[in-house]
Amino acid sequence: MNNRNLIKKFIKELVVESENDTIKLTGDEYVSIMNFLDYDGRRINKMKKYAGKEIFVDGKVNLSNTPTTYLGNVTFNDSVDVNNSKLVSIQGVSVPKYKLSYHNTPYHKWLLKQEFLKKRAEQESKRENSELSPDSNLTDVDKCALALFEHLIETEYEEKTPEDAKRLEELYSEKERREKIETETEDDENLSELNSINAEIEEIEERIDVYDLHYEGSHYYLETFKLLKHDGESRETWAVGDEYDTKRTAYKVAENLIDDVGIDGYNKSFVEDYIDEEELKDYFRDGEEENVRENLDDYFDEDDYVYSDPKVQERIDEIEGLLEDSENLTQEQYDELNEELDDLKDSDKTIPEDLIDDKVESLLSDLVYDPMDTIKNYGLELSAFVDMGKLIKGVVDADGYGHTINYYDGGEETVEFDDETYYIFQIDG
Numbered sequence: 121m122n123n124r125n126l127i128k129k130f131i132k133e134l135v136v137e138s139e140n141d142t143i144k145l146t147g148d149e150y151v152s153i154m155n156f157l158d159y160d161g162r163r164i165n166k167m168k169k170y171a172g173k174e175i176f177v178d179g180k181v182n183l184s185n186t187p188t189t190y191l192g193n194v195t196f197n198d199s200v201d202v203n204n205s206k207l208v209s210i211q212g213v214s215v216p217k218y219k220l221s222y223h224n225t226p227y228h229k230w231l232l233k234q235e236f237l238k239k240r241a242e243q244e245s246k247r248e249n250s251e252l253s254p255d256s257n258l259t260d261v262d263k264c265a266l267a268l269f270e271h272l273i274e275t276e277y278e279e280k281t282p283e284d285a286k287r288l289e290e291l292y293s294e295k296e297r298r299e300k301i302e303t304e305t306e307d308d309e310n311l312s313e314l315n316s317i318n319a320e321i322e323e324i325e326e327r328i329d330v331y332d333l334h335y336e337g338s339h340y341y342l343e344t345f346k347l348l349k350h351d352g353e354s355r356e357t358w359a360v361g362d363e364y365d366t367k368r369t370a371y372k373v374a375e376n377l378i379d380d381v382g383i384d385g386y387n388k389s390f391v392e393d394y395i396d397e398e399e400l401k402d403y404f405r406d407g408e409e410e411n412v413r414e415n416l417d418d419y420f421d422e423d424d425y426v427y428s429d430p431k432v433q434e435r436i437d438e439i440e441g442l443l444e445d446s447e448n449l450t451q452e453q454y455d456e457l458n459e460e461l462d463d464l465k466d467s468d469k470t471i472p473e474d475l476i477d478d479k480v481e482s483l484l485s486d487l488v489y490d491p492m493d494t495i496k497n498y499g500l501e502l503s504a505f506v507d508m509g510k511l512i513k514g515v516v517d518a519d520g521y522g523h524t525i526n527y528y529d530g531g532e533e534t535v536e537f538d539d540e541t542y543y544i545f546q547i548d549g
Contacts, residue, residue, distance in 0.1 A: 150181055180198045195215075200221070201221050204224045236348070239334045243348060263538060291317050333345045341361060370521050404487055409476070443457055443458070521545075522545065526545040533545075
């Protein structure tokens with residue numbers, strides 16, 4: 121029995137097994153039926169035994185790279201792939217949100233065309249209302265659009281003028297007349313004129329005004345635009361912003377990149393410049409201070425010690441002064457002062473706090489002399505001691521705005537508009 125007969129037998133059995141008014145199919149069963157019906161899903165609902173029944177497909181459906189034109193009045197509960205097919209409509213189709221993929225199909229192209237026409241209508245409304253004229257209350261997005269337009273006119277496009285619209289009307293009228301003549305005669309002169317008219321039309325239609333730039337949304341803190349040409353939307357996408365928003369965007373992009381690749385993704389000699397040495401010192405500070413206090417004799421000389429009670433040294437100085445002028449002392453007084461002096465010199469001694477602090481700081485400075493080596497030797501996590509703010513700034517300073525923000529070609533352009541510097545990046549194309 122061939123495949124088509126098997127499918128016929130399967131359909132008959134399926135109808136018998138269906139309950140109430142619902143027919144349940146697996147994804148593979150649905151694909152087999154579509155194959156049998158030459159990939160026209162409308163025919164499913166026209167079959168006598170299927171008429172009036174709800175068709176429910178359970179499971180994934182793959183109809184990519186098939187001549188599928190319609191899916192029929194069918195409910196799906198999983199993904200439906202009709203990429204690179206001949207799909208022209210999804211009328212009557214019920215599928216979970218974001219589960220239907222139809223790239224590179226007539227239906228996809230129709231949707232893009234409708235979206236383009238909607239955008240053109242929006243821009244035409246703005247053009248009619250002169251929303252971007254110099255005396256308008258311009259928004260930040262408007263200023264970005266005007267800055268980008270100025271850049272495009274300076275670099276690769278001609279500016280469209282009101283006279284161009286009038287000229288196009290004349291040309292299309294003349295073109296229609298010439299084409300009519302061409303169908304009736306074989307006039308070389310007429311053909312030459314027709315070619316000239318077409319060339320002039322093409323030249324004018326390549327010109328742009330600011331209303332041909334459609335706002336597409338934000339790229340971080342920058343505003344993005346596409347150019348709406350006469351024959352469709354440009355592939356190019358530009359991101360535009362002033363100095364403040366461009367810097368914020370660059371820093372955010374760099375931060376995200378560091379999060380993605382990690383500190384280890386950067387050259388260690390580069391990262392070393394952004395180690396927070398004070399943070400590293402603080403990590404060791406308590407341990408080094410405890411070590412110094414517990415081993416004072418290892419770090420200080422006898423001359424560094426002072427009496428714990430400052431009054432002891434004051435009294436010693438006083439007694440030594442009196443003993444220097446001993447001619448005014450009786451022998452008994454002299455002996456008593458010497459005895460007191462000996463007792464005082466046996467008083468408790470310590471190292472002044474400022475000397476301890478200086479010694480601890482000296483030891484810490486030695487530790488961070490080669491911070492990368494210290495971090496490695498002590499098995500520490502490098503990222504814990506990197507000043508992320510400074511590293512982010514360093515990445516942007518090293519790479520520049522273009523290479524940081526613009527993954528498309530790394531390019532960066534600037535234009536002066538309204539006493540501000542605007543940065544322009546082609547981020548797609």
